[in-house]
Amino acid sequence: MPDGARGCRPAASRGLFGDDFSRAFADVLHRAGVSRYQISQYTGLDQGYLSRLQNGDKSNPSPETVMKLCLALAHYCPAFSLSDAERLFGSVGRSLTPRRSRRYS
Numbered sequence: 001m002p003d004g005a006r007g008c009r010p011a012a013s014r015g016l017f018g019d020d021f022s023r024a025f026a027d028v029l030h031r032a033g034v035s036r037y038q039i040s041q042y043t044g045l046d047q048g049y050l051s052r053l054q055n056g057d058k059s060n061p062s063p064e065t066v067m068k069l070c071l072a073l074a075h076y077c078p079a080f081s082l083s084d085a086e087r088l089f090g091s092v093g094r095s096l097t098p099r100r101s102r103r104y105s
Helices: 020-032 036-043 047-055 063-076 082-090
Strands: none
Touching: 020 047, 020 063, 020 082, 036 047, 036 063, 063 082
């Protein structure tokens, strides 16, 4: 079967973290009850871009984009939590918590 069959995409087109972000973003949007239109209005991001992020056609958004999404979700959904934001950042290999500095003795 060709790579594009059954909705499968080659790993290279999914980015370093595969579909992790799209799954996390779709789940958070669903639980928050927020539409892509609302997110688009708040962030200034194109609805088509948000759709591609949610569907996995676009992966690994920049940290700035993830922060915009988190701020919009927090604005529209009081139940959006820090753990939800950490999940979105973690799905693209980032973290909201600072790294501990190494101490050399």
